[in-house]
Amino acid sequence: MSSDLLPAIAAFARVAHHASFTRAAAELGVSPSALSQSMRNLERRLGVRLLDRTTRRVGVTEIGQRFLDDARPGLDVLSHAMDTVTESRESPAGLLRINLARVVADVIVLPHLAAFTAAYPEVIVDLHCDNTFLDLIDGGFDAGFRIGESLAKDMVAVPIGGPQRIATFASPGYVARHGLPRTPADLLDHRCVSIRLANERSVMLWDFEQDGRIVEVETTPALISNDGDVLLSAARAGVGIGCHFEPLVREDLDAGRLVPVLEDYWPTFEAFHVYYPSRMHMPRKLRVFIDFLRERHAPDATQGAMP
Numbered sequence: 001m002s003s004d005l006l007p008a009i010a011a012f013a014r015v016a017h018h019a020s021f022t023r024a025a026a027e028l029g030v031s032p033s034a035l036s037q038s039m040r041n042l043e044r045r046l047g048v049r050l051l052d053r054t055t056r057r058v059g060v061t062e063i064g065q066r067f068l069d070d071a072r073p074g075l076d077v078l079s080h081a082m083d084t085v086t087e088s089r090e091s092p093a094g095l096l097r098i099n100l101a102r103v104v105a106d107v108i109v110l111p112h113l114a115a116f117t118a119a120y121p122e123v124i125v126d127l128h129c130d131n132t133f134l135d136l137i138d139g140g141f142d143a144g145f146r147i148g149e150s151l152a153k154d155m156v157a158v159p160i161g162g163p164q165r166i167a168t169f170a171s172p173g174y175v176a177r178h179g180l181p182r183t184p185a186d187l188l189d190h191r192c193v194s195i196r197l198a199n200e201r202s203v204m205l206w207d208f209e210q211d212g213r214i215v216e217v218e219t220t221p222a223l224i225s226n227d228g229d230v231l232l233s234a235a236r237a238g239v240g241i242g243c244h245f246e247p248l249v250r251e252d253l254d255a256g257r258l259v260p261v262l263e264d265y266w267p268t269f270e271a272f273h274v275y276y277p278s279r280m281h282m283p284r285k286l287r288v289f290i291d292f293l294r295e296r297h298a299p300d301a302t303q304g305a306m307p
């Protein structure tokens with residue numbers, strides 16, 4: 001293969017990723033017409049049609065997808081080599097795109113984000129808060145977060161911080177009017193503020209720990225929302241009993257603005273994990289981000305950085 005085809009093959013990979021000449025051209029710093037001509041030249045050299053072009057969209061043909069699948073490992077190796085050279089002489093920099101749920105941002109990232117951006121001012125952190133956990137590759141993300149380490153194939157999971165406990169609580173006013181449930185099953189007789197996750201039709205069941213196992217309990221909602229902040233504000237205002245990650249309500253509980261409910265049944269789950277594709281060379285900006293958060297969430301100052 002002639003080495004002069006390499007830039008065109010790399011450009012083809014970006015066109016396939018964006019399904020758009022315009023977006024790919026903007027990323028590559030060339031005009032859409034020049035990029036389109038480059039793709040036609042590549043197709044002529046290979047003797048096959050790689051792309052299906054319409055007035056609204058650019059798609060990859062079946063043989064184009066096979067070619068891309070075969071070419072991508074080589075492109076990744078070249079990208080790895082270039083990143084290694086670049087990072088050996090430069091400080092971490094660039095756009096760092098992270099997919100995570102809002103609660104993970106509140107518990108894990110936001111308390112330490114100011115310190116991180118001060119330490120690495122050339123890294124721009126892009127937090128995409130979404131409870132649906134979008135595909136990292138298709139979404140163009142460097143990494144994502146979720147509870148536990150049950151992930152798709154070819155993903156690496158690294159724990160950040162320790163186990164997470166889910167607290168159940170109510171306002172003092174609500175307790176004065178309605179009393180406290182004695183068991184999780186009693187929640188059916190109380191008004192609750194409940195979350196509906198993205199793309200879910202039903203209200204999420206609440207988890208409790210009974211006899212050493214996690215059980216799911218149905219609630220009677222007075223309010224349903226897909227926003228945890230709205231539900232927390234409603235619980236503070238006395239609308240109903242709520243549940244949330246303990247770190248986010250600990251200050252309210254300690255100050256008496258909220259009252260613990262069914263504390264003996266609060267469940268504990270695995271730590272949050274940051275995950276990323278195993279076949280991907282880890283950019284330095286992502287490595288320092290993970291190491292920084294692991295150090296900030298370590299139980300003591302002696303915990304080391306990520307291997």
